[in-house]
Amino acid sequence: MNNRILTSTALGIALLSTAALASCSSGGGGGESQSDELAGLTGEIGSKDFSEQYILAHITTELLNAHGADVEANTKLVGSSNVRQALENDQFLGYWEYTGTSWITYNGNTTPVQGAEAQFDAVKEADAANGIAWLDPAPFNNTYAFAIRESEADALGVATLSEVAALPTSDQSFCIESEFSTRDDGWPGLVSAYGLSDGDVTMLDTGVIYTATEKGDDCNFGEVFQTDGRIPALGLVVMADDLEFFPSYQGGFTLKQETLDEYPAIADVIAEVSPLLTTEVMQQLNARVDVDGEDPEDVAIEWLEEQGLI
Structure with a gap:
């Protein structure tokens, strides 16, 4: 093999290596998007002030950005009512809420609906009247x-x-x-x-x-x-709460209905991750932050990578 062929071969290998590295860096943490169906979507993903919410906000931010959005996580607000108001005032693009909290605190009901599915359906209908959409919930129940x-x-x-x-x-x-x-x-x-x-x-x-x-x-x-x-x-x-006394506090991503109408692909993207967020998974992720002292953003990115979502 002459020197010209050797040089061409080396150049080809170098180019392939560079492309591979670029591909690997395009996952979470601000890399290039995997697809562009959410191109043009900007804003902040909010959270309440505890570890589970921080993790969910970063999971959502990284996943949306992997599909072409340009959003950031905002984990600075304190209190459920303040976070809900931030959504209503368009400070937040969306955030993860709990069915029991919305039903009792925001919609003014005193008696919970028994059964997670029935409670979700009731909250979804009640918040639709407020212009707020609930995407399909995750299985976890933080009750x-x-x-x-x-x-x-x-x-x-x-x-x-x-x-x-x-x-x-x-x-x-x-x-x-x-x-x-x-x-x-x-x-x-x-x-x-x-x-x-x-x-x-x-x-x-x-x-x-x-x-x-x-x-x-x-x-x-x-x-x-x-x-x-x-x-x-x-x-x-x-x-086990075998008499189903406690209200269901099932988690679901909430956003303005007008935002969902403009970017309906948000529902498809969130549907990739929601079914994976079981109570057991959330316990494991929360433990990495509350017990092991890891950073919520790092935990979110590593978990998404393990699931092959970014």
């Missing part, structure tokens, strides 16, 4: 729950709240937060619905409940949020 350390669940033989209510009073000890103690969808209603004993109740801050439940010193059963990453990290198991 209230009660958890116990796994070893004690096995020892007591309990897996549901009805079975907890059937335990001897001496085994029915609970750790709850102050707000939960007075809510209609909290402790008073739960005691009434299941016939629980309310004689041994310890009031603790939300974060402390998880470690107290793990140790078992203050209580056997602790009030938790079902997608919290500390549940699996601390070896806790959630008791």
Whole structure:
């Protein structure tokens, strides 16, 4: 082979290598888009002020940008009402909301709809009157729950709240937060619905409940949020709400209907990721932030890459 052929071959290999590197860099984190069906879509993806919401905002931002959009995540607002108002005022293009929050807090209902699907349908219809669209929800449900350390669940033989209510009073000890103690969808209603004993109740801050439940010193059963990453990290198991007392807090991406009308492909793009976001997956992602101290944006990008979505 002469030098001219060698040079041409080397040049070809170099060009192929450069193209491959460019292709690899076009995923998340601001790289080039994989497709352009959302070209022209700009704005901010909002979030509430906790880890799960940060992760969801970055997942959505990266995924939309991979399909031609040019959006950014804004994780600076505090409080559900402020985030909802930011959507209504067009500060946010969209954000992930929970069905129970919208039904009770924004739409003024006092009684939840039993069943996740029925609750979603009711919220979707109610918010349609407000000009806000709900895309198909993810399976995860960030509702209230009660958890116990796994070893004690096995020892007591309990897996549901009805079975907890059937335990001897001496085994029915609970750790709850102050707000939960007075809510209609909290402790008073739960005691009434299941016939629980309310004689041994310890009031603790939300974060402390998880470690107290793990140790078992203050209580056997602790009030938790079902997608919290500390549940699996601390070896806790959630008791099934077999009477469906707690409202469904299923997650779904919300945006203005006028935005969806202009960019209907948003629904198709979000549909790529929504079915993958189960309660177990959200627990794992939340744990990487709340337990392992990882950055929510990094967690979002790495997970999307693992799923082959960016």
